[in-house]
Amino acid sequence: MKTFFVTTAIDYTNAAPHIGHAYEKVLADVIARYRRMRGGPVFFLTGVDQHGQKVQQSAEKAGVSPAEFVETNTAKFAALYRKLGISFDEWAATTDPRHIRVVQAVLQKLFDEGKIYKMAYAGFYSVRQEQFLTDKERGPDGAFGPEWGEVVELEEENYYFRLAEHRDWLIALLRTRPELISPAFRVNDTLNAAERIAGDLCISRPKERLSWGIELPFDPKYVTYVWFDALINYVSFSGYLEDGAFAGRWPADAQVIGKDILVPAHGIYWPIMLRAMGFSDAEMPRLLVHGWWNSRGEKMSKTVGNVADPDALADRYGVSALRYYLMREIVTGQDADFSEERLGQVYDSELANGVGNLLNRSLNMAQRYREGLLKIGAEIPEVASVRERAAESVAAYAKAMDEHQPRAALEAVAAVVAAGNGLVDATAPFKLAKLKDDAVAQARLDAVLYALAETSRIIAILLGPILPAASETMLAQIQWTPAAGDRLPQAAWGGLPDGHALGAPSAVFPRMETPAA
Numbered sequence: 001m002k003t004f005f006v007t008t009a010i011d012y013t014n015a016a017p018h019i020g021h022a023y024e025k026v027l028a029d030v031i032a033r034y035r036r037m038r039g040g041p042v043f044f045l046t047g048v049d050q051h052g053q054k055v056q057q058s059a060e061k062a063g064v065s066p067a068e069f070v071e072t073n074t075a076k077f078a079a080l081y082r083k084l085g086i087s088f089d090e091w092a093a094t095t096d097p098r099h100i101r102v103v104q105a106v107l108q109k110l111f112d113e114g115k116i117y118k119m120a121y122a123g124f125y126s127v128r129q130e131q132f133l134t135d136k137e138r139g140p141d142g143a144f145g146p147e148w149g150e151v152v153e154l155e156e157e158n159y160y161f162r163l164a165e166h167r168d169w170l171i172a173l174l175r176t177r178p179e180l181i182s183p184a185f186r187v188n189d190t191l192n193a194a195e196r197i198a199g200d201l202c203i204s205r206p207k208e209r210l211s212w213g214i215e216l217p218f219d220p221k222y223v224t225y226v227w228f229d230a231l232i233n234y235v236s237f238s239g240y241l242e243d244g245a246f247a248g249r250w251p252a253d254a255q256v257i258g259k260d261i262l263v264p265a266h267g268i269y270w271p272i273m274l275r276a277m278g279f280s281d282a283e284m285p286r287l288l289v290h291g292w293w294n295s296r297g298e299k300m301s302k303t304v305g306n307v308a309d310p311d312a313l314a315d316r317y318g319v320s321a322l323r324y325y326l327m328r329e330i331v332t333g334q335d336a337d338f339s340e341e342r343l344g345q346v347y348d349s350e351l352a353n354g355v356g357n358l359l360n361r362s363l364n365m366a367q368r369y370r371e372g373l374l375k376i377g378a379e380i381p382e383v384a385s386v387r388e389r390a391a392e393s394v395a396a397y398a399k400a401m402d403e404h405q406p407r408a409a410l411e412a413v414a415a416v417v418a419a420g421n422g423l424v425d426a427t428a429p430f431k432l433a434k435l436k437d438d439a440v441a442q443a444r445l446d447a448v449l450y451a452l453a454e455t456s457r458i459i460a461i462l463l464g465p466i467l468p469a470a471s472e473t474m475l476a477q478i479q480w481t482p483a484a485g486d487r488l489p490q491a492a493w494g495g496l497p498d499g500h501a502l503g504a505p506s507a508v509f510p511r512m513e514t515p516a517a
């Protein structure tokens, strides 16, 4: 069985992590954990992008060396991802000698094969975007827009990667294998960009301008362009040119990236780089392109001061609340609005009052009326409909997770929660409990208590990839241990045996004081 390979973009270390970084890593983590829950082997790679002009400039401003600067910031990313429970198998940090070795080997091979050549070029250069600009980049007024930052005139000899000769190949690839990019509407953006490929890609920077990068193995006066370096992380940290594991991992099944870095980096440069390196069409990775979290409809930016800090949010609200919110309030591929107030509300209504309340009352009533011991009880229509709803929801959840849509999966979970809480309303177990000498009422009560425990167990299983810690706590209280292998079939009704002993409840999702609107 092929290892399921999920990666994320590697985050720039020119600044501290923000909510967009955290979102992407949680999304990839949920995908990785879901695959592990299905019993398959998984390789999950994430990390940091430590080279480039932006890092060099930020380090200069801070008055420290780039190496020191990235070390400090890398520690912040690593600590955040540990806190958020990101279950990566390998950490990609681009100053790692293991990575540098592969990047240099790739550069040397492409150079030896004539796929990289040297040329002089004079033109306008965007310092912010670290690239030469052509007339295509001019706005309607003929000027380069503010997105390019400071633009300077430069003449320089550089090394170029033969990109343009692969244009028709890339167009044909995207037309025949559109599933390589999801959501589907992103395929067209990429095709349009492929059709516009005009020239080759400058992959070097003279050291006098940028020293913080990987040296070209064939010309020590240059370092390589940060994107050429960064993109290679996906293979350098998964065993390429290193060990046998690579063959069972590659191609990536889900390269999770934001919409801003699809074109040109991941949609154009990356497949063409891979092809030039000798990868076949069947070895092209699949991209999963997510949208952006905004703030009141606006882009988050340091200058506006509306950037949400995931570390502070995790401390204030807890990791479960943050992970739940980030998966619940955005459709993969679309943008969403980040609201701290909404984070609190969603937690209280869906986790504290929804899941938490159901688990708590299920265990409480079972303890109070049956000393925690379950009996399967009578076959009653109210339970039959909960059972049907659970089966439908497990199927809907699997479909959603297979499509990388945790929000839709959580909607399926919410339907099970509503069914469980609805069963309490429909059958009033506290009334049944009073009818002690009524055998029919007691058999009904057994059936309801069993159904509530089953519902809680199924919810706990389904929440596993999204809220791993809370899911474990829930299962521990239910006193049910999953068997090895695919866990999803174990979410079928009837997993708790007749006579099963439940544990005592303690709050998994305590209500938080939601700040008043």
Ligand code: MSP
Residues within 6 Å of the ligand: 008, 009, 010, 011, 012, 019, 020, 021, 023, 024, 049, 230, 231, 232, 233, 256, 257, 258, 259, 260, 261, 291, 292, 293, 294, 300
């Ligand atoms: N270093 C490059 C990626 C190299 S991958 C070989 C980079 N870094 S980044 O730090 O700017 O962005 C990292 C990821 O975070 C990107 O996928 C980007 O889309 C994502 N996000 C940055 N801001 C975001 C939001 N506000 N919302 C959601 N994701 C966003 O690009």
